[in-house]
Amino acid sequence: MVLQWGFDGMLVLALLWLAWRAxxxxxxxxxxxxxxxxxxVMALAWVRLQAPDVALAEAAIGAxxxxxxxxxxxxxxxxxxxxxxxxxxxxxxxx
Amino acid sequence: MRAADHxxxxxxxxxxxxLLLSALAVGLGYAVLCLSSQAPGLGERxxxxxxxxxxxxxxxxxxxxxxxxxTLLEMGVLLVALLGVWSLGSIPEQCESPPPGPVLNMLPxxxxxxxxxxxxxxxxxxxxxxxxxxxxxxxxxxxxxxxLLAGWCPDxxxxxxxxxxxxxxxLGMFFTVGMVLILVGRQLLEYPPALAGTxxxxxxxxxxxxxxxxxxxLFLGGRPDKERLRRRFSx
Numbered sequence: 001m002v003l004q005w006g007f008d009g010m011l012v013l014a015l016l017w018l019a020w021r022a023x024x025x026x027x028x029x030x031x032x033x034x035x036x037x038x039x040x041v042m043a044l045a046w047v048r049l050q051a052p053d054v055a056l057a058e059a060a061i062g063a064x065x066x067x068x069x070x071x072x073x074x075x076x077x078x079x080x081x082x083x084x085x086x087x088x089x090x091x092x093x094x095x
Numbered sequence: 096m097r098a099a100d101h102x103x104x105x106x107x108x109x110x111x112x113x114l115l116l117s118a119l120a121v122g123l124g125y126a127v128l129c130l131s132s133q134a135p136g137l138g139e140r141x142x143x144x145x146x147x148x149x150x151x152x153x154x155x156x157x158x159x160x161x162x163x164x165x166t167l168l169e170m171g172v173l174l175v176a177l178l179g180v181w182s183l184g185s186i187p188e189q190c191e192s193p194p195p196g197p198v199l200n201m202l203p204x205x206x207x208x209x210x211x212x213x214x215x216x217x218x219x220x221x222x223x224x225x226x227x228x229x230x231x232x233x234x235x236x237x238x239x240x241x242x243l244l245a246g247w248c249p250d251x252x253x254x255x256x257x258x259x260x261x262x263x264x265x266l267g268m269f270f271t272v273g274m275v276l277i278l279v280g281r282q283l284l285e286y287p288p289a290l291a292g293t294x295x296x297x298x299x300x301x302x303x304x305x306x307x308x309x310x311x312x313l314f315l316g317g318r319p320d321k322e323r324l325r326r327r328f329s330x
Binding site for chain 2: 052053055056057060061064065068069072073076
């Protein structure tokens with residue numbers, strides 16, 4: 001009983017901590033990795049709430065695929081930034 | 096002077112925000128505390144009617160039978176999301192990335208067959224245990240993402256009509272079954288109990304394929320461009 005309460009309490013604290021860190025992180029890559037970790041801990045929380053269906057969906061879609069999509073979007077954003085910087089003619093840098 | 100004004104404004108707006116958020120938190124807390132502790136819920140009605148649904152897992156029964164309409168619309172949302180991504184442009188250049196390292200080269204060869212098997216298992220087991228079309232579809236989508244990461248690009252011949260047919264198959268199958276049931280004289284998605292299990296499996300199989308390919312196509316991040324793929328293969 002005490003063990004279960006302790007585990008649940010740790011889950012709640014970990015979720016709040018991960019959510020806060022993901023929101024406050026200035027680095028987007030760190031934020032995405034924290035978001036994926038949040039999804040995995042959330043899946044554990046769904047298992048503890050006896051909702052294995054939701055846990056499966058959370059782990060597969062919430063953590064896995066959304067994380068992959070966010071990372072792909074970040075890679076494209078970085079590519080776009082690089083291209084904009086490359087395309088800038090030399091003269092405009094004086095401004 | 097102006098900077099001072101600005102900082103004063105931002106400080107004031109922060110306090111207003113804090114006040115509003117506190118009011119919202121108090122309101123939400125009050126609403127939660129006002130809820131009756133014993134909400135009746137619909138669990139008992141689902142349990143009573145589970146015999147007629149064609150499956151024994153209550154979650155699948157609700158998603159595909161009792162509230163099949165919602166799932167039909169969800170398939171539509173997924174398709175519209177992909178159309179939105181496609182309308183933004185074709186595949187970015189970075190798809191044509193350098194060949195991956197030996198680990199990423201070998202991993203998909205080992206994992207993709209296992210992932211396809213797991214997807215099939217989740218689809219089948221959804222009738223009587225946790226699982227179902229969305230979980231199976233996302234596992235299939237993960238296999239697609241892994242293949243794309245390893246530098247695999249879809250074949251030119253598959254990119255046109257075949258890809259579109261598979262993407263629309265889930266929604267199409269759902270819609271066809273619903274329409275046929277209406278023509279037979281029932282309500283939309285009101286399965287005859289004897290056929291319910293088969294119809295649900297049929298819809299879920301098409302939906303799994305569609306969801307998996309849609310998620311992989313979302314990861315690709317653009318409309319597959321036939322010309323560019325052809326140029327790439329001719330090199």
